[in-house]
Amino acid sequence: MSPIAHYKLSRRERQIMDILYELNEASAQDVLAHLPDPPSYSAVRALIARLLEKGAVGFRTEGAKYIYFPKLEQQQASESAIRRVIKTFFKGSPAKAVSALLDMEGDALSAREIEDLERNIARLKALKDKESR
Numbered sequence: 001m002s003p004i005a006h007y008k009l010s011r012r013e014r015q016i017m018d019i020l021y022e023l024n025e026a027s028a029q030d031v032l033a034h035l036p037d038p039p040s041y042s043a044v045r046a047l048i049a050r051l052l053e054k055g056a057v058g059f060r061t062e063g064a065k066y067i068y069f070p071k072l073e074q075q076q077a078s079e080s081a082i083r084r085v086i087k088t089f090f091k092g093s094p095a096k097a098v099s100a101l102l103d104m105e106g107d108a109l110s111a112r113e114i115e116d117l118e119r120n121i122a123r124l125k126a127l128k129d130k131e132s133r
Contacts, residue, residue: 008084009056009077012039012047017056017070017077025060025069 009017012035019034020026026034032044039047048068051057056072070077082097090096102109109117 009051009054009080010047013051013056014077014081016044016047016051017072020057020068020070021074021077025067027065027067031068 015035016031019031023030023034028041028045028048031048032038032041035044038044048057051068052059056070056077057068058071059066059068061067086092086094086097090100
């Protein structure tokens, strides 16, 4: 796992990363145009500068314009965000988080999704059984 995944991103930084994932690359002006309740242009530039420092974002120049793109893989960013939510809202318990999701969205799961979950649980059980021997 990349060391970038260990950086904590603020809400605004996560929003910027979401925009960059959606657009693949964007100028600061593009980011500003896509942010909900946007801050000032200079605040967006400062946030992007922090993401550059953290190594989550890269850039290229296009004339006088900087074009930014995500260096942090979306999967890594997702895992980092999920860990933070589990720690903050579920006392660090992935089981409590999964139970809450199933309580909220269980009716929306397809039969195939339920089968996938069952396979993952069976795989984890087999690993635990193997470890306990």
